Amino acid sequence: MILAVLSGFLAALILAFSGKLFRGRLSVLLGLLPLSIFNYFLYFFPDISAGKVITFSYRWIPSLGINLDFRLDGLSMLFVMLITGIGALIYFYAASYLEGHKFLDRFYAYLSLFMGSMLGLVLADNTLLIFIFWELTSISSFFLIGFNNDNAESRKSALMALAITGCGGFFLLASFVLMGIATQTYSIGQMLAAPGFLKEQPAYELVLFFLFVGSFSKSAQFPFHFWLPGAMKAPTPVSAYLHSATMVKAGIYLLARFSPLLGDHLLWTNTLMITGGFTMLYAAAHSVFKKDLKSILAYSTISALGMLVFLIGIGTRYAIVAAAAFILVHALYKAGLFLITGIIDHEAGTRNIDKLGGLRKWFPLVALAGLLAALSSAGVPLTFGFIGKDLIYEATLHTQDFFRYTLTPLALITNILLLYAGFSTGIRPFAGSIPENLSKGPLHPSLSPLLWIPPLILGGLSIFFGLLPYVPDQLLVSHAASSIYGSYIFLPLKIWHGFNLTLLLSAVTIVAGAALYFLYRPATASAATQYWLQWFSPQHLTEWTGEKTRLFAYHYTKMLQNGYLRSYILTITVFLIGLIGYRFFSTVDLRVNTSGFTEIRFFEFVVFAITVIATITTVFTNSRLTAIVSMSIIGLSICLIYVYYGAPDLAMTQFTIDTLTVVLFVLVLYRLPQYLINSNRKMKLRDGLVAFSFGTLISLITLQALISPANKEISRFYADNAYLLAKGKNVVNVILVDFRGADTMVETMVLTIAALGVYSLLKLNVKPTDKD
Amino acid sequence: MQSTILKTATNYLLPLLLLFSVFILLRGHYESGGGFVGGLVASIAFVLHSFAYGLERTQKLLKYPPKSFIPVGLLLSFMSGVLPMFGGKAYMTGVWSSEPLPVIGLVGSALFFDIGVFIVVIGVTLTILFTISESIDQ
Amino acid sequence: MTDNLLILPIFAHLLTAILLIFAWSHINLQRVISLFGHFMALVLSLHLFSKTWKAGILTMQAGGWKAPFGITFVSDTFSATFVVLTAIAGLAVGIFSTVSVTKARMQFGYFAISHFLMMGLNGAFLTGDIFNLYVWFEIVIISSFVLMTLAGKKPQMEGAIKYVAMNMLASTVFLTAIAILYGLTGTLNMADLSLKVAQIEKKELVSVTSLLFFVGFGIKSAVFPLYFWLPSSYHTPPSAIAATFGGLLTKMGVYAMMRTFTLVFVPDAFTQHVLIACAILTLFTGAMGALNKTSIRRMFSYLIICHIGFMIGGLGLHTHVALAAVVFYLIHDIIVKTNLFLATGIIHKIRGSTDIRRLGGLYEEYPKLSLLMAIIFFSMVGIPPLSGFWPKIGLFQSSLDQRSYILLAAFILASFFTLYIIAKMWSEVFWKDLPKRPEETNEFTELPFFKQTLLIVPVVGLALVSLYIGLGAENIMIISNRIATNMIDTGYYLDAVLNK
Amino acid sequence: MEYLLIFLIGLLYSSGIYLMLRKSMVKLLLGLILLGNGANILIFLMGDIAKGQPPIIPRDASIFTQMYADPVPQSLILTAIVISFGLQSFAIILLKRVYQMTKSDNLDTLNTHEIDI
Structure with a gap:
């Protein structure tokens, strides 16, 4: 059974790799594939006629509740016969119709893929499995409709068909998932065991809505119908196969399949x-x-x-x-x-x-x-x-x-x-x-x-x-009808009533x-009526929406991704302020707890004042050099703070690094021109406001974080054990080379990479004409 | 820029500063200092030398391009962390000599780690500064 | 119990990088060393994964200092999976690079830096310490800065400035968040943080801090409205570099976000809403951005953003099913996005352009290659049963379960637009006849067969991996489910880190 | 003193962002450096700041006998400073390269290929 279902895929795979063989006359032989599947399924007629349902199951992805479960009942049988029977005729027909086409092998590969998907679709006993095959029919039909790929119209139609049926597909998935949530299973067989259950669920309306969008799009119901006439760009055998017997009927099949589960309801x-x-x-x-x-x-x-x-x-x-x-x-x-x-x-x-x-x-x-x-x-x-x-x-x-x-x-x-x-x-x-x-x-x-x-x-x-x-009644129709109806129907077909x-x-x-x-x-209808009718036709509305979406996308993207770094930074900052500010002010009750804070002494105040002045100078000066110098003053004042608060190692490092940065800056920048002063007052005001809020927010968060200082058990561990266990007395250094040595190791690598980067930036001269 | 005073001063300063940087490096475990600051001081010494005598002389003095110091240092600090792993201990576990040495104190893997850092920092700083000076001279 | 195996994938890259610096200008030697390094990293990662899978969470307390005092490296299924993925993607990119990267770049440390980058990623995945995570992040971004600017021309440099500025801003936000978190808890070990955060009385301040982390990681993972650096820069560097970036860098941000928002913070209702809202807008913005692009690399850059939305959305839903789906999505995305950019590289080699208006006819000229690329594209779109499809089930399911209908709509919209955009791209690049152009140079056919193979093999390899992810989804689901279980119930992680 | 430091943090963060919002590449860099300094002070403040006593165990003791400054933030800052030095020096050189290529310090002109449809 599984071989029968998947043989289409196997054939497609073989054709993809050894297609040359089947490009010529041998292609006729490929018709034997659907024919033999047809014959295979003929063996099941006695069982089906006896009203049996044949199921097959193969393990696949039990974690998701998806297995290769197949189910052959009257309805499936009807479709299987159509797919393989008409399929066989189409295979033979195409061998002559497309004789000598240079991509005949690909054509058969797609056709086989399609046939396999269709078979899988009508045989699957698992909603998600149905969906998988459903999407595969969409994709393979995309390739079939666009088979004449050098024709722009043909490409456009293929795209349109895929867009409509693909979009419907996602709705279908939503519907199936919703059913899965409600019934706790994806197995159709299990759902059919309690046919009334879904109709009583609160999600019923939504399930139905999603299902309808999915199946209507596939079976070309108004207002999704317009892809089908366009899809006539496909080679005729494809149209004959897809649009008479198979793909468009998939939506019908789906409705029929779920009729006993969801039908008999006013909405349905x-x-x-x-x-x-x-x-x-x-x-x-x-x-x-x-x-x-x-x-x-x-x-x-x-x-x-x-x-x-x-x-x-x-x-x-x-x-x-x-x-x-x-x-x-x-x-x-x-x-x-x-x-x-x-x-x-x-x-x-x-x-x-x-x-x-x-x-x-x-x-x-x-x-x-x-x-x-x-x-x-x-x-x-x-x-x-x-x-x-x-x-x-x-x-x-x-x-x-x-x-x-x-x-x-x-x-x-x-x-x-x-x-x-x-x-x-x-x-x-x-x-x-x-x-x-x-x-x-x-x-x-x-x-x-x-x-x-x-x-x-x-x-x-x-x-x-x-x-x-x-004959058809006994073989196909009555059993199919019974499957759709959910219980046996006795209503024989007659010539004469x-x-x-x-x-x-x-x-x-x-x-x-x-x-x-x-x-x-x-x-030919008069042009005016045609125009008006066309404007309201779903096809035109869809194309119009598509065009407007494209236009909107263009402006939307251009507005956001406008090429100005400062606008990006502004957006990021405003988002940060908005998000965190909102959260902060709406939930945190601001408290100030000064216990444990140290007093301000004169010396500290002086250092602080210098830092503030230097910062302001850095920001507002018009001279690049002044900015750099005042920035180094900020660094030095911070050094003083570190020294004062018991961090000599920090001070030393900050000092040397500060010096080096200034040296670098000067070496690099002394040739650059003056600052451009071209932002206007309004912009400055806006940026200033954003910057001010940002700083204030960080300050306030810091203040709040300081209120209930955490228990610094880790610091104490380091201090207590630095000498006893790690044999060093400078705790900071011990942390750096021992307790948290991994950080330092990585840090040296950062430096290494930076140095290599600088080296290649300066040494490697690329000419604009060099190839990438 | 190459004044005689600077040259003469550098003649004395270079060895002194280098010595000082090693001192800072070694005492790092007990007092303020360590491989990082030590490395920076050493690089400043070489930078001074290059100011006095020009880049080429300094590069000659170094024998190898500063870039080649980097992997050596990295390898050293890497190995100092890896060695304890051969003894079945965790990466970077401290291993110590039983007897203290004069000036330095106890010798342990952390020291080699710091020396590695020292070498990397010299390599990095000099690479950056020398390439910049070269690119400016061009 | 300390297990040094844990750190070996990091060391493999570190040692390779050091050797590569020694072998600075010997290109052929570099190629060999680099490939060997990637290969070793893959072997070690697989070993690490299998051991983690069997023995549960492995830890390595660096320096022998027990947590929370030293820096702990932790390999749970989540990190081990990512280490393996990095190694697979790394090896593929490594092989591809040996041919595709220009000599000039190789002579100026391309291989060394890319190994540093891989090392940084492994470090970020394996560390169990928040400050150490920051340091690894810095390794990754400085390497990415260098790679992005290496031998760059004007557009590349311009992109790089924006990339550098916004990533440094992100690092600062991240560092600020760490500082405040340290102030609140007094610890840096993530497992310890998890315990301490739960005990803090001022929950609101914790929530504020967690949002700071969200912004920091959000910039790195290109979430709306923090994504701007990505479209400004990802289309500029050469394919091999873009592949590493596209496949791995943003995912590191997502990884970090997943880690912090499952282990350290449990998102409160507000944070969940924020995550979901951002996800919706990310999905939308990415789709809109990709819609009009004529350069396929720009198009793919926007699709990266779009697909980040799936992951953030799943994280926001924060149910077991959603988290498992996100993990699955990440696994799929790393492989497929890497491959996508590699494939683009081949297209560029063949046609000398990535502009849709100048491309065409690939389907006729290179049928097998087209088939290969179709697998990549459709895996990305999520045509079942290829890899991108499976996580969507979980995402759909939990968004319906949580009644996040707008998120569901955004998922559908994004899936649809991805499908449409890729189909349209396919129709233009592969189906359309090649437009007439003045000079026709096909660098690809000029290459000797051996080099062609070196370009094709990694793409084929990654395509096979993604096929495996799709068709063997059961195994990936089992992994994802286990990871999600450990995310919801952090007890295993805490036990492994703190009580051994 | 904590107040002054908190104020300083706010000032440095504000100034950093303000400078990053300018058009000049140099200001962008200065802004990043100021932000880095702000972050460092923030980390510093998150330890228990105490005057005068560095976290160095006295020569004649093997453990601390008196108050000492919290060593953890210090080591974090050291790492952060060094890392930002690496990043900054790279960024400075990058700026130089970009300037060489575009002959402009204006960030707004860096859009050769930014917008296309």
């Missing part, structure tokens, strides 16, 4: 119904205005996804069965339509429906596949689409009164528009006569069977499932859709 139902309903209508309406085949498909896909979200939102038994069936229906016909579009693009060099027509004369078999897919998408009787559509109406009709009258028309309109979209892509390019621009014939006259067989298989399946609905309202609705759909197809041609 309403949000999903509203979002899904709006998305399906909005996108279907958009698809009608598009002329590019892939754009039509993109919008109709969004619409279909909206439909699925909508159905899961309704959450009744009918709706769930409808959702499960529609996942399959949609995957079959949409993948087929994409593949056909790919062939058209490949052979005719254009995807504009205005410039296409009559292609059945070129490729009759492809036309047949297109027809089958279109019919299935239209829900014409005897196709699998018919059953799907039927179920949708059943679902909307089996709701309570108010919803029945609002949702049914909603579904009806959407379905009519979707039918139009299906016909436009599946039939229109093949109907009529060949236009001028295509009179030269196909670009590659001999169409490889690798290209036309896959869509034909998909079309054939649509019919096969339509004729024998109990008798003459009833559902049938009428289906008939209306077909008639109205066909009428639309024959009577309407998309025209």
